[in-house]
Amino acid sequence: MTFYALSALINTIASIFLGFFIYFQDRRKLIHKTFALFCLAVAIWSYGYFMWQISTSAQTALFWLHILMTGAIFIPLFYIHFLLAFLDKIKEKKKILIFGYIILSFFFLLNFSPWFISGVKPKLDFAFWPNAGILFHPFLVIWFFYVIYAIYLLIKEYGKAAGVKKIQIQYILMGTIIGYLGGATNYPLWYGIPILPIGNWTAAVYLSIVAYAITRYRFMNIKVVLTELLVVVIGFVLLVEAIIPENLTEFLFRGGLFLFFCIIGYLLIKSVMLEIRRRTELQRLYQEVNKLSKAKSEFISIASHQLRTPLTAIKGYISMVIEGAYGKLSEKQARPMENVYQSNERLIKLVNDLLNLSRLEAGKIEFKPEPILLENIISNIVEELKINAEKKGLYIKMLKPPASLPKLMIDRDKLRQVILNIIDNAIKYTQAGGITIALKQLDSWARITISDTGEGITKEEMGGLFQTFTRAGAGANLNSEGAGIGLYVAKKFVEMHKGKIWAESKGRGKGSTFYIELPMIL
Amino acid sequence: MKKILLVEDEKILGEMYKAKFIQAGFEVIWVFESKEALDSAKKEKPDLIVLDILLPKENGITFLNWLRKEPEISQMPVVAFSNYDDPETKKEAFELGVKDYLIKTNYTPQEIVDKVKSYLK
Numbered sequence: 001m002t003f004y005a006l007s008a009l010i011n012t013i014a015s016i017f018l019g020f021f022i023y024f025q026d027r028r029k030l031i032h033k034t035f036a037l038f039c040l041a042v043a044i045w046s047y048g049y050f051m052w053q054i055s056t057s058a059q060t061a062l063f064w065l066h067i068l069m070t071g072a073i074f075i076p077l078f079y080i081h082f083l084l085a086f087l088d089k090i091k092e093k094k095k096i097l098i099f100g101y102i103i104l105s106f107f108f109l110l111n112f113s114p115w116f117i118s119g120v121k122p123k124l125d126f127a128f129w130p131n132a133g134i135l136f137h138p139f140l141v142i143w144f145f146y147v148i149y150a151i152y153l154l155i156k157e158y159g160k161a162a163g164v165k166k167i168q169i170q171y172i173l174m175g176t177i178i179g180y181l182g183g184a185t186n187y188p189l190w191y192g193i194p195i196l197p198i199g200n201w202t203a204a205v206y207l208s209i210v211a212y213a214i215t216r217y218r219f220m221n222i223k224v225v226l227t228e229l230l231v232v233v234i235g236f237v238l239l240v241e242a243i244i245p246e247n248l249t250e251f252l253f254r255g256g257l258f259l260f261f262c263i264i265g266y267l268l269i270k271s272v273m274l275e276i277r278r279r280t281e282l283q284r285l286y287q288e289v290n291k292l293s294k295a296k297s298e299f300i301s302i303a304s305h306q307l308r309t310p311l312t313a314i315k316g317y318i319s320m321v322i323e324g325a326y327g328k329l330s331e332k333q334a335r336p337m338e339n340v341y342q343s344n345e346r347l348i349k350l351v352n353d354l355l356n357l358s359r360l361e362a363g364k365i366e367f368k369p370e371p372i373l374l375e376n377i378i379s380n381i382v383e384e385l386k387i388n389a390e391k392k393g394l395y396i397k398m399l400k401p402p403a404s405l406p407k408l409m410i411d412r413d414k415l416r417q418v419i420l421n422i423i424d425n426a427i428k429y430t431q432a433g434g435i436t437i438a439l440k441q442l443d444s445w446a447r448i449t450i451s452d453t454g455e456g457i458t459k460e461e462m463g464g465l466f467q468t469f470t471r472a473g474a475g476a477n478l479n480s481e482g483a484g485i486g487l488y489v490a491k492k493f494v495e496m497h498k499g500k501i502w503a504e505s506k507g508r509g510k511g512s513t514f515y516i517e518l519p520m521i522l
Numbered sequence: 523m524k525k526i527l528l529v530e531d532e533k534i535l536g537e538m539y540k541a542k543f544i545q546a547g548f549e550v551i552w553v554f555e556s557k558e559a560l561d562s563a564k565k566e567k568p569d570l571i572v573l574d575i576l577l578p579k580e581n582g583i584t585f586l587n588w589l590r591k592e593p594e595i596s597q598m599p600v601v602a603f604s605n606y607d608d609p610e611t612k613k614e615a616f617e618l619g620v621k622d623y624l625i626k627t628n629y630t631p632q633e634i635v636d637k638v639k640s641y642l643k
Contacts, residue, residue, distance in 0.1 A: 301608055305576065308605035308627040309532060316538045319630035325545060348627050355607060366609055 005053035008200050011046035011207075013236065015039045017229055018207055030090070034082035035210070041078050042203060045071025049200055052128070058120050061128035065120065066112050073111065073139070075183075076146035077104045079176075083150055086172070087157050100146060107139045123189055124196070132190040140187060147180045171209055179206025227272045231265035293362055300358040307351050314344045353485040356417075357468065360492050367414070367496045371407040374415075374446055374518070375400065375439060381420050382437060389427050395434030396427070405439065405446055409521050414493040418501070421486045422450050422514045430454030433511075444520045451513040457505040465503055466491040494518070524642055525549045527568035529559040529585070531577050535626070539572070542631035546639075554578070556585035563595050570642055572634070573620070575604035575611060583611065586618035599641055603634065 019039025048068030055061035115135040123129035154173040182202025188195040242254040318341045389396040426435045433453025468488045494501040505512035530536040543550045575582035602615045603624040
């Protein structure tokens with residue numbers, strides 16, 4: 001058997017198989033139906049090609065060439081029908097499709113006449129190559145018209161398409177160009193131009209790429225197709241060998257091998273299908289989770305914005321009232337205003353904490369370190385919170401290191417939030433005495449210590465201190481504000497700096513000390 | 523007297539900030555939208571723009587893109603202020619040259635005035 005005959009036989013099996021596979025995937029869809037028709041035309045063409053190649057007489061060769069041409073006539077027509085269905089343009093391009101069916105049916109009817117193929121004669125290595133009849137010339141013009149039109153349609157739609165569709169068009173376009181370029185090489189020899197025909201070599205590539213494109217969005221399915229195809233082709237070869245044995249031993253051996261291969265092939269296909277089912281399910285779940293996470297994140301951002309707007313107005317106007325922008329307040333008026341302002345601040349902090357928490361959970365917080373003097377950050381915060389401490393009659397002092405620490409790689413906003421949160425808590429939970437903040441260098445670490453003379457933390461409370469939605473007992477007794485998110489967020493921010501954060505307390509009423517250690521990296 | 527262009531679509535907040543800036547001795551032009559803001563920036567030549575980010579129709583980022591393409595006013599200092607705390611938007615705003623991106627709710631009007639003064643020095 002020549003290579004041409006063998007490749008034609010493989011094309012026949014492959015196109016029948018792909019046609020059935022795509023058709024039975026969804027029998028109701030026009031895309032699937034038209035692709036199956038296209039595969040049928042390729043199968044007829046390939047089988048005709050195979051039989052023509054193994055023909056031993058000019059008469060038989062001519063007969064199979066007519067069969068081959070039956071397939072060849074309908075290949076571009078069914079293909080354009082499939083393309084229009086795929087691009088959802090059947091209604092729009094109805095006329096061009098109807099014209100194709102009429103004109104190509106005309107050629108089909110006259111296919112078996114000598115006007116189409118006038119005869120056969122030896123050309124290149126082929127014993128019976130066809131000669132073009134008078135009707136073959138207009139057929140060729142129509143054939144090329146539909147091929148060029150298909151490529152034009154695909155290029156035009158490629159520009160407009162997006163997402164999966166764009167990828168599918170890209171593949172189909174690639175397959176079309178490869179397939180038809182190869183197909184076009186089959187015709188020059190009809191006119192005596194000695195170009196080697198490679199159409200049936202590229203046909204398999206063409207079919208596979210287009211089938212891949214159809215199932216692109218269900219990419220895994222093609223794996224089953226290819227596995228099944230491989231099993232069928234090998235099985236077919238083994239079967240052919242098994243039914244033409246030279247003796248009984250060979251028959252038993254080859255037959256046994258064929259049966260053994262059938263079992264292995266069945267198990268192989270089954271395992272591939274199982275794996276694909278699992279992967280598809282995982283992929284679906286993954287997409288679902290991603291979608292939910294994105295929706296949640298967007299919701300939190302927008303909700304935070306909506307919540308913050310009225311809080312900004314309250315904060316702004318109350319602060320202006322307190323500042324005396326609308327007339328000086330008496331002491332009796334100032335205190336309730338201050339209480340409203342502080343309550344509003346709690347709400348603002350809660351919104352900020354919830355936003356941070358949601359971003360931390362979504363892994364959407366970016367770490368942006370820059371060389372900064374830690375001492376400056378702490379001094380600014382102490383200065384900022386001094387008024388709050390003094391209002392409660394508390395002292396707040398900062399013990400500077402004996403020698404200045406060098407600049408460290410710090411994300412300013414995040415570390416500021418951590419220190420501010422801890423000092424703010426210290427002021428909140430301290431009724432007498434005050435807060436001392438110290439900064440010093442310990443080997444390759446910068447340590448910030450925030451000590452207060454407040455309510456302290458018990459051993460039981462210590463365990464859940466840096467977890468979400470837990471607050472120390474003192475917090476629960478003295479203040480009902482805060483959702484217990486602040487320290488959790490603080491811990492996460494310190495960890496982003498590759499640092500450590502922890503707290504110590506000798507127990508209830510004995511104050512507490514918070515430690516933050518950051519590596520001295522510049 | 524320094525001139526401020528305030529771009530703020532929330533009526534309550536706009537009134538509040540306008541009052542505060544006037545009280546702090548600024549001349550204030552208050553607009554609600556990006557297109558209006560661009561026209562005012564060209565016409566009034568303010569010393570600084572205080573720009574909200576979530577605006578009706580075109581947002582503050584679009585406004586910044588327009589502003590930077592206008593040779594006459596492209597170098598005008600801008601302080602973005604918004605309650606939309608989105609890292610991507612913040613990044614874009616800084617890439618378009620804003621001096622700062624303030625989360626409104628974290629600052630009193632006085633603190634915002636102080637920030638603006640510091641950028642006008």
